[in-house]
Amino acid sequence: MITLLKNGRIYDPTSGKDGVIQDIYIKNGRIIAKPSASEKITQTYDLTGKVVMAGAIDMHSHIGGGKVNIARMMLPEYQETKKYTEPEAHVCTPNCSHNATPSTTDTGFRYIEMGYTAAFEPALMPVNARQTHLEMADTPMIDKGAYAMLGNDDYFLRMLTAKKDQKAINDYVAWILNATQSIGIKVVNPGGINAFKFNQRKLDLDENNSYYQITPREILKSLSTAVHQLGIAKPLHVHCNNLGAAGNFQTTLDTMSASDGLPMHLTHIQFHSYGTEGDKKFSSAAAQISEALNKNKHITADVGQILFGQTVTASGDNMMQQLNAKHANPKKSVIMDIECDAGCGVVPFRYKDQNYVNALQWAIGLEIFLSVEDPWRIFLTTDHPNGAPFTSYPHLIRLLMDKTFRNEAFAKLNLDAQAMSNLTSLDREYSLYDIAIMTRAGAANLIGLNDRGHLGVGAGADITIYTDQTDREAMFAKPDYVFKDGELVVKDGKVVKVVWGATHTAKPAFDIAVEKDLKDYFEKYHTMQLDSFKMSDDEISNDGRGSVIVHKNKKSSH
């Protein structure tokens, strides 16, 4: 069984191919070299004039786990799909879907229909790992993976206070990755979620958690070192302190130095790029942040663009969500402390284009996109659903690729916000090649998915084929074909075959002796046993649908 994709125009940044006409051969779910003349081609797709890219990878999207399900539960009104005849904002287009809390089935379908073949849940709470994987297992069509949250759990903070050596920290971090079936480590408001339980309401980078007398900077240093020394491909995923607060850009700049030059990823950086200038004491610090990103090559970031309309913010950062709850729209929120592990805050939001702050948030995100020079170090996200539902990606791609479209939207925004943004002076338009870097090659490279995000021989045949259109939104909203592991699963934007995808993990080795102290800790302080906490491969694969893929570590530095 060999499938031939003939004559397509290939955008494959991993191999430097920028619009090269080339044939692709697929066999057993993989891309193969041109077979010998004696091998039979079973199926041929003529892709003359079509744009061919690897399947897109969303490196940060809240698709499963406690807070996502809480959002669904709290907001049944969101399930009513809005029609374009009632646009949420002046800049809405037909592809602005506002279903912020899709079911697992809808999540998988909407992703694959846009040509995305993988999405990564960035905030798996270790104690909630089983639920996260249950939801991802019920998400069809795409591959999945998760970053486990550490840095607010009392076990880790006790280790830091007790001045445990880096090796002990590394063993714990590696153990967490194994036990929770995750591929990366995330830290949310380092130390802050924990501090909130002691009634601290704010925590700066160099401020102590009042109980542990530990600063966020120390947490970041310890975790980024562990991730690096263990050889985990995905750099530490950092949700900085002070999310959403005016003036927080200084925290973000300072955070870039906290890893002492080791790789670190700053997530939804738009929410962390706010100054305090102007009458309203809220301004864009996109220029400072972009400049720092351009300079600090060890830092990567995803944007967390906001788009206008109704959504919900679901975050581990209950400290900041407690403050944000006063802006909730509709007025309700769920704030939780969870298992001496972390917490969560779910707050519905309605971003309005005539609201000064919201309009400026929109502009700040785009300013960052257009000012960060290296598309390999900046990623296209809306922090689904926090900035906007992931279904708005085609709209966002058009904003990046089409200056006229962008400036027309800008002209409809709150006038005070327009006065505070330099967006229209940024002439850059992303190319198809840039988009392929941000949403494919760069994302795969960042997470360490060696056989995804590219179209080279040996790659998994996750392939998306578009009709080249000047309306980039229409183009990216509805691919002609999507292949998942070599099978045609979407035709003309509609699912034609249901598949289940795999779960990507990293499982660095660790000293099993780490479990001795953990077992004691669980028995004394937890309300479940260590064995119940750990997730086995079977729990993901035993229903015959899911499977676990383990990615090799990068060469460890120790």
Place this chain on the structure above:
Amino acid sequence: MKSSTNIALPISHCCPACGLLCDDLVLNSISPVSIKNACVKGVSFFEKAFAKNTANPSVAGKPTDLNNAIQAAANILSTANHPLFAGLGTEVRGMRSVMQLAEKTDATLDHIHSEGTVCNTLAMQNSGWQTTTLTEVKNRADVILAIGTDIVSSHPRFFEKLVWNTDTLFNKPKPEVIYLGLAEKTAKLPEIMNALNALMSTKNPLHKKPDNDMISGVTIASLKQILEKLKAAKYGVVVWSTSALKFPQAELTVQSITQLISKLNETNRVAGLPLNSGDGDSSVNNTSTWLSGYPTRNRFVNGHAEYDAYHFSTKNQLNRCDALLWVSTFNAYQPPACEAPTIVIGHSNMQFEKQPDVFIPVGIPGVDHTGTMFRMDSSVAMPLKKLRDTELPSLSDVISQIEAKLA
């Protein structure tokens, strides 16, 4: 027909008898069965599970083989337009298969304990809430206010595990436990909670009343005292149980409780802890939510989910449905009386006043097969182990086979 092989070694095990899902039970299932660390509910659950049973599948009260029973169930569901799937005493895997069958048959779904679940959901959907989980309670709580519940009746090891524990992460004192609105006072809780909320505002005229004035049987002085304790708490926990709030619009009382918690959090840390009722209610509610987008009480119409916490209740649907599928795998609960053809899938000890059209005994999750269950606080999902080999199929096996045979 039930030959069973019991696993010889005593193993540590998770008990699905209540929402605490204690996983430190040590069970030896070779006769005589011995159970360590189990509470009265747990012992009763496992004793019933291990009781000798002789149930066979039956159609119209006559024993038959599994295949015939499955075919008969499929026949009923194939001709039904508005089936009701009720009881739903199952865990995550069972619920996933039930949801899939419901989508195919346009069924309405309701859980046996959803009256209580829905009260909490409605309050949460109206104003949200601020809550906590068991390990936080164990390590942080210094004041516990129990509203309308003694906690132990429904969650027997709550105090042993979470209140009287001597090991805590932060060397906190044992919490002070305050009970409010127990027994006959429960019906007065709407007024009592309103008074507590009113007293949170210093401007409220209630403050001008004498301290020994009574509000629904409680002195203003003692209400003020409760508030002072909660305000002084380092980490206060407010526990309630909707199953105890047996009066109309109880969700408003839950909202009153969560409002109080929210107000207290403006200055110090206080969190809510709603208790659940069991039979997989948290598991069913969560699974339903991620699969359909909606929590408990929903239905499928032409494969699309719809949600209505009131209309889709078992009580409202029993006379409207044209088939009833009753599921009860943890306990041998009988189905409610229903005119429509009735299929029962559940605990093999089930006895019937009126024989259902189809009865299919299935294994008990956590005894006869593995499974996954959500704890009362929903943040933790626990793996259930298999304790013995039996010939009883699992609920999901049976449901999948019914689905495969739908006309």
